Amino acid sequence: MFRIGLALVSTVVLVFTGYAYWTLRDLAGGLTSTDVIGSELSEPDGATDILLVGNDSRTDAQGDPLPEEVLRELRTTDEGGNLTDTMILVRIPNGGGRASAVSFPRDTMVRLTDGFGTHKLTEAYSRAQNDAREDLAAQGVSDERTLDRRSRAAGQRFLIENIERFAGVSIDHYAEVNLLGFYQITKAVGGVDVCLRAPVDDSEFSGAVFPAGPQRIEGADALSFVRQRHNLPRGDLDRVVRQQVFMSGLVRKMLSTGTLANPAKLASLSEAMQDAVILDKGWDLVSFAQQMQGIAARNVEFRTIPLQDNGDGTIDADPREVRRFVDDMLLSPEERQEQARSDPERVNVVVSVFNGSGVASLADRVSEEIAAEGFGAGTVEAVDSVSRTVVAHAPEEASTGALVSNALGGVPVEVDEEVAPGTVAVFLAPGYDGPGNQNFAGEGPMRLDGSASGQEQEAVGSPQNPITANGVPCVN
Known part of the structure; x- marks a missing residue:
């Protein structure tokens, strides 16, 4: 489920467009923080690494349960929660100039630390959180807020630890957004333009019911759009592509409509982020914004880890290949292509x-x-x-x-x-939808401004098969 990165994207766009550092200072003062990184410096690896997490928690950033009427509006129930359905690692080279974001599909099978065994990556957070909650209760901790805060921090630390081990990085910062945050942020900016290749009806699961073609979505519709994985040709992999395209669309919307130059929209966006965004304790957003100032939108790419879809709801990924792929993200696109050849x-x-x-x-x-x-x-x-x-x-x-x-x-x-x-x-076979297909769009790098790079860009805009809507890539 894609809620992550919206807070970070809002911050980044603020810097790209040169607006209001005071907004960042006010925002940082009101956000919920969690002590999951520690005060010591991370291992030097040539980059600032940020883990962005989308959590399907039915609570707000302060741990309070969402009211029933809010859950109805979100088209969900109070069942489930704390599965990290979206995980994206953002790597910003120390020299600046560009950034890369890589998605880790939720169904990727990973051998977890601390004796938990092999499970889907989406379960790492919740398994550690539940385990910590039981330990805290056994120690006599009974206050619900304390149980939630401390067990949630344990889940966050465990997820960070396992992605660091899996990807071979040292994570410097952490950001988490929940269901409510996604809903409110997309409403605050007035919706995002998307395009579908074919109509979808996933009313039984995510609630996604959309026609084919270009459309603007926000709130519960946007949540359904990025949550859907049933009734899609490639399941969670198609959902990852939707998430990446949606994020680029959000940035395009902000840049084209002056969202962050509008005081009323800024206030709504800030309020939404404070309700549902959690950052690691000690993250200086103003300093981060200054670091990002030299990175143009076209120099932020979205990618997905090397993987193998098993066709049974699970995904395999060789940790050695993942680590090499993540290391290569610090290279320029030209350097990566030359290295592959x-x-x-x-x-x-x-x-x-x-x-x-x-x-x-x-x-x-x-x-x-x-x-x-x-x-x-x-x-x-x-x-x-x-x-x-x-x-x-x-x-x-x-x-x-x-x-x-x-x-x-x-x-x-x-x-x-x-x-x-x-x-x-x-x-x-019939229905092949990967590189080389005329309708291919999304599996290759997707830039933050919405454009594809390399040969994918030519295929997306080919005269024989136009599948874009005003520059918005059409997806499954």
């Missing part, structure tokens, strides 16, 4: 593409995309109908298959004894 693990792999989708020339385009990622080009040909898109690799070469799968947005991987060592076969 010279990577021996890619250069020595020959990838053939077999088109069973029925879409003419799709295999050629996919092969070109794969070659651009540094892999060798193999056979390209049409085959009889394929039931599902899959990356097939030789026995004992799962890591090679995973590399190609990651380049294609995390399509399923399987071993095939007929595939020769050092080669990979990609089989394209």
Whole structure:
């Protein structure tokens, strides 16, 4: 669920547009803080690293339960809570000039610390929080607010610890937004423009019911738009794309309409953030704003960790690949592309593409995309109908298959004894929606100002398949 980053984006846009540092000072004084980072400096890693978390908590930032009428307005109930449905790591190189944000899908399977075992990443926060709450109660702590505050801090620290371990970073700052915060912030700015490729009806789950095409959404509608993962072609992966596009749309709205130059809207935005945003204790927002001042909106990109969609509601990600990917975020886009092309693990792999989708020339385009990622080009040909898109690799070469799968947005991987060592076969089925598809938009880098980069930008705006609405990428 996407509520994160809205507070940070509001701060960043304030700086981009040069408005009112006094607003930041007043805002910082009213936000709820949590002591989850500590006073000591983090390990030097060449960047300021910020973890942005969207929590489906049914409480406000102070821990008070949301009233029933508010829950109805949010199209939810008091069941559930404290699952971190959205986690984004923002990396700002010490030299400034640009920033990168990477999404960690909620269903990514991760081996958690402290003996919790392997679970979905979304459960890390709640498992540690529940465990801490039981320990505190056993120690005689009975005050509900104290139980909530201290157990919630334990969950936040545990999530930070596990993402640091998984991604190989040292997190410097933490920001968390809940259901109420997302609702209020989108209302305060007057809605965000989005575009859907096809109509959706997810009334049974998220409440998302939208027509195809461009539309402006806010409040409960916006919440449903970014919460939906059922009845989407790629489930949570499509939701991640929606979240990234929505964030860029929010910035575009603020910049184009002068939201942050409007005193009334500034007041509403500040009030909304104070109700539902939690920051780590000691985060100096004014200093951070000054650090961000030299970063233009086009120099902030959104990406997603390398992954493999298992097709069963879970996602696998190799920690080694994730750490390398996160390290590479500190490079410029040109440096990243050059590094991928010279990577021996890619250069020595020959990838053939077999088109069973029925879409003419799709295999050629996919092969070109794969070659651009540094892999060798193999056979390209049409085959009889394929039931599902899959990356097939030789026995004992799962890591090679995973590399190609990651380049294609995390399509399923399987071993095939007929595939020769050092080669990979990609089989394209009807409905393939990754790189090389004319309608592809979102899996590659998405900039903060809403524009895509590289070849994805050309595909999104191609005359043969125009799928944008006034510069807003259309998504599933």
